[in-house]
Amino acid sequence: MDALRQMSVTQQVGLLFVLLLGVLALATAAAVLRSLRESAPGDAERGRAARRELRALWAGAALFWGAWVSGPLGATLLFGGVSFLALREFITLMHTRRSDHRSLLLAFFAVLPLQYALVATRHFDLFTVFIPVYIFLAIPVVSALAGDPERFLERNAKIQWGIMVCIYGLSHTPALLLLQFPHYEGRGAFLLLFLVVVVATAHFAQQALALRLRRRPVARRIDRSFGLRAWGLGTLAAGAVGGLLYWITPFQAGQALALALIASACGTLGEFVMQALKRDAGVRAWGNRVAVTGAVGLLDRVAALCFAAPVFFHSVRWYFHAGV
Amino acid sequence: MQWLPGAVGLLLAGLARLVTGAQGHWHGCPPKAEQRIYFANHQSHLDWLLIWAVLPGDLRASTRPIAARDYWTANALRHWITREVFNAVYVDRQRSEDQDPLEPLAEALARGDSLVIFPEGTRGHAGRPQPFRGGLYHLAAQFPQVALIPAWIDNVQRVMPKGEVLPVPILCSVTFGAPLAPPAPDEDKRAFLERARAAVVALDAVAA
Numbered sequence: 001m002d003a004l005r006q007m008s009v010t011q012q013v014g015l016l017f018v019l020l021l022g023v024l025a026l027a028t029a030a031a032v033l034r035s036l037r038e039s040a041p042g043d044a045e046r047g048r049a050a051r052r053e054l055r056a057l058w059a060g061a062a063l064f065w066g067a068w069v070s071g072p073l074g075a076t077l078l079f080g081g082v083s084f085l086a087l088r089e090f091i092t093l094m095h096t097r098r099s100d101h102r103s104l105l106l107a108f109f110a111v112l113p114l115q116y117a118l119v120a121t122r123h124f125d126l127f128t129v130f131i132p133v134y135i136f137l138a139i140p141v142v143s144a145l146a147g148d149p150e151r152f153l154e155r156n157a158k159i160q161w162g163i164m165v166c167i168y169g170l171s172h173t174p175a176l177l178l179l180q181f182p183h184y185e186g187r188g189a190f191l192l193l194f195l196v197v198v199v200a201t202a203h204f205a206q207q208a209l210a211l212r213l214r215r216r217p218v219a220r221r222i223d224r225s226f227g228l229r230a231w232g233l234g235t236l237a238a239g240a241v242g243g244l245l246y247w248i249t250p251f252q253a254g255q256a257l258a259l260a261l262i263a264s265a266c267g268t269l270g271e272f273v274m275q276a277l278k279r280d281a282g283v284r285a286w287g288n289r290v291a292v293t294g295a296v297g298l299l300d301r302v303a304a305l306c307f308a309a310p311v312f313f314h315s316v317r318w319y320f321h322a323g324v
Numbered sequence: 325m326q327w328l329p330g331a332v333g334l335l336l337a338g339l340a341r342l343v344t345g346a347q348g349h350w351h352g353c354p355p356k357a358e359q360r361i362y363f364a365n366h367q368s369h370l371d372w373l374l375i376w377a378v379l380p381g382d383l384r385a386s387t388r389p390i391a392a393r394d395y396w397t398a399n400a401l402r403h404w405i406t407r408e409v410f411n412a413v414y415v416d417r418q419r420s421e422d423q424d425p426l427e428p429l430a431e432a433l434a435r436g437d438s439l440v441i442f443p444e445g446t447r448g449h450a451g452r453p454q455p456f457r458g459g460l461y462h463l464a465a466q467f468p469q470v471a472l473i474p475a476w477i478d479n480v481q482r483v484m485p486k487g488e489v490l491p492v493p494i495l496c497s498v499t500f501g502a503p504l505a506p507p508a509p510d511e512d513k514r515a516f517l518e519r520a521r522a523a524v525v526a527l528d529a530v531a532a
Contacts, residue, residue, distance in 0.1 A: 084493065088493040
């Protein structure tokens with residue numbers, strides 16, 4: 001531990017990435033070795049699924065590392081790109097009408113870049129209210145100007161939702177990288193890693209527990225595997241992991257535990273809400289192969305972060321009165 | 325400046341991919357370097373660009389679109405793009421007395437190029453494609469050795485509805501079907517065109 005504390009921030013962050021990529025490399029090597037072995041047909045399908053997960057993890061790690069090495073500007077651009085792709089996926093599955101064209105242009109080409117510009121320049125006060133206050137009005141105004149009263153509320157609600165989830169929610173991840181604490185300068189990467197690890201733990205723990213507990217789902221028609229007990233236990237597991245990871249954060253162990261509980265609860269509940277949205281749109285996974293488009297299913301992977309990041313960001317910021 | 329058309333082509337294909345995802349689904353046939361006529365539903369100006377972006381790079385050079393001469397040669401930029409980047413086949417929309425409007429197309433096919441045609445003639449509004457025009461029948465009868473590939477373009481009308489200039493990013497796909505049999509000797513024009521249209525429409529169910 002003392003050796004770790006002696007290191008400079010850059011060295012610590014470097015070590016973090018070496019560990020992260022090392023674990024991923026080991027997992028990939030294991031998957032490659034396993035694929036060489038002769039296997040039953042059922043295994044092949046599972047192997048493919050595992051490889052898909054691994055690819056997604058590599059992409060996520062590459063994004064994380066890229067965001068770190070390229071500094072505030074690069075991080076903002078990278079997450080802005082992810083935001084763009086997620087919003088594209090979201091809008092594809094919402095049935096927009098011709099008269100939504102201008103509102104959608106506004107969302108993609110004005111709101112998205114402006115929001116990320118606010119992150120990059122660390123205008124965190126405006127960043128927090130820009131979409132919920134100003135864009136909340138701007139979208140329906142543009143929509144009304146298009147002169148189509150049919151399903152007006154519904155169409156606007158869809159676009160607002162897409163903006164809130166895919167732009168507002170996701171833009172809080174690079175914001176975490178850029179948040180400055182006293183005595184914690186330049187260590188935003190740990191904060192983001194903390195959030196991702198905690199949210200992912202809650203996700204996987206909840207899924208494993210749901211399989212094991214086999215309780216009656218609370219909302220069968222939305223998600224067959226979502227049960228309150230599995231959710232609660234998954235959140236507790238994530239909280240425990242967060243508590244154990246307190247040393248990479250600026251928090252005390254208890255604070256880390258509380259924040260991990262909040263973030264993981266929001267993440268898994270957010271996934272549950274996205275599940276309801278998917279049911280409404282009539283698909284099982286965003287960008288499912290059988291759906292219109294066959295996209296990459298990016299939104300499935302970032303949904304939990306979209307909901308957890310804003311709550312985590314604001315609780316951290318208010319509780320610690322973190323500066324600009 | 326030899327590289328410029330190639331670079332612009334790559335840029336346009338990249339833009340199409342960024343905005344629409346440009347997903348190609350080869351259901352009835354693989355992408356292959358054989359002479360083909362692709363025929364598809366037509367909803368937007370982007371249709372051609374999307375098909376072109378979906379094709380593998382080495383098929384792009386030999387696959388040519390049809391462009392209306394009066395519109396696409398009206399200014400230098402349009403002319404340069406259709407001629408240098410897309411290698412378009414120009415046709416006249418006004419029918420002159422002594423000239424067959426299909427002649428440039430037949431010429432291109434005789435040279436061994438593949439074509440992409442939109443047999444509806446004009447961009448339809450969303451939904452079912454309009455009845456096909458006769459050109460496809462004449463070309464298919466004249467060149468029975470060329471494979472006829474139906475294609476269904478999905479979602480493009482949402483990206484850029486008629487009358488808008490800027491595209492909204494929405495995922496689109498192109499689904500290619502199995503080759504259509506050329507017109508049989510006893511098959512009349514209308515029956516063949518209906519069969520071709522049905523082959524395109526059937527892909528909607530595959531794509532969805």
